[in-house]
Amino acid sequence: MSVNLTNNTCSEIVWTQRFLVSSIVYALVLAVGLPVNAVSLWVLLRRHGLRSPSAVLMINLAASDMLLALSLPLRVYFYATLRWPFGTGMCTAAVMMFRINIRTSCIFITLISLDRLLALVFPLRSRSLRTSGFASKFCGLVWILITILCIQESIIYSRALNKSLCGSNIFCFEVQVEGSEPVAIGQASFFLILLVINIISTVMVICALRKRPSVDAAKVNNKMSVILIFVVNMMVFIVFILPFSLQLMMVTLKNEELEYKTGREVLRALICLASVNCCLDPLIYYFSLDSFWQDKSKSQGYATTHSLSKSMERS
Template structure:
């Protein structure tokens, strides 16, 4: 990762243990996330389909994570060999898949939190809003909007990488300071807003659960599942998304290339943790849909979601 923002086209990268560690980390993330998200997506589609807003959001989150996982072999190869023979277009696509995953995953996780919030606090009034059609439209808007907003970034990155005629640093490439500052600041504000939404949703849900009576081990377990859903969501934001984005801003003022490289590796781990959201969000996640029964009379948030 070059610390020189005015001339990122370097002749070559020298082998280092730091690059080797990045290759190992990405390799481990790939080994875990690819099968995990593939199996999760298969289970979601086979056992739950697109029959609820909750399932639709999770299918899209799994698809986003799977796209990131599919780009990780390129990162492993680059950091293991410090060579990039695949061309500028492939490099641009691999870099943008990571950035798009951060943005789409953060949105889908927030939508999942909001979906749970309205399902718990407004179980009856929200039924007309929490439909499969509405969830599909929201997800389509997210993909289209994020893609459109990334087009200028894609063009800029591709053009700058094209200028590197001798050696393509790919994942160690950094654009101009001004462009990087704009991107980092926009993403930081965007993620901060989503984090606030998740915090508010978590507080409201905890307050709502405390006001409702709880009797029996089943309802206690359901409450724990609801709390764990929001805990995982907050964990993803506070550990994987925000440090990476904030370090982008700090790194522009000083050279923290090694720290930023480590936080990018850490951010990629989010695709390994997201399947926990599926497990705690949908009752009988591992069961066939024909064996699943929904109890609409309980305060279980995950059961309420299955109704729509």
């Protein structure tokens, strides 16, 4: 079921149900994720722009998800045909697009949670910090650091692909490159830290909302929208991101051959599952921004009647 790369030998990939399931899952994620994120990105840029820190963070998250969605046609083709005629460069780019998405989306989701927390719990003290300019600079720094990290990984991965060539065929997404233990442990620890930040933010926001009286149904709905933001964030981390990261660390640390092969199969399945996260992120935009489909300037009058939403959108 996997490619044997030891001693530069070459083994054929035997068709199994796993490849069929992978091609179907990636195709479904592509069919949903690409149009939904494309529309979300268009709405965010056209209707909301860079006028608030929350909008800036969500635009960057949507761009990250678009990066993943654009790489999925290549995964669908490979797992449906078990052929890769596009060369090592295209394969390396597709793999790096997935890694960039996983890392940047986790950071942007956490920043969105922190932005919601500051806007709700510390609305006055955080006004100087919650600016669109600061958010843009921070997002730019995230893109630069993650891209630099992936450039180094792309060189290693490209070399591994060249060593795994079987004639003119490339096994692409089935090639697994051994990572160093410190990097695997560091990445898993980083994701755990981000998860803890999201948990703390969720608890603090829920406690703050419980202390605020609700006098009408509109304010109750606003509170539910705020809670749903954090629910989606937690789901993305716990269901899609964290299992993949922890399994990657476990595979890197395992030495026994049988456990190693089993761990690799589980890791490939979790990579497939992790791609689904780009379909859920648009829910964050919908619940975070008042009148998501309307121009922000046209919805100001409506927003003034809802103090909770207005405080969360204030720059």
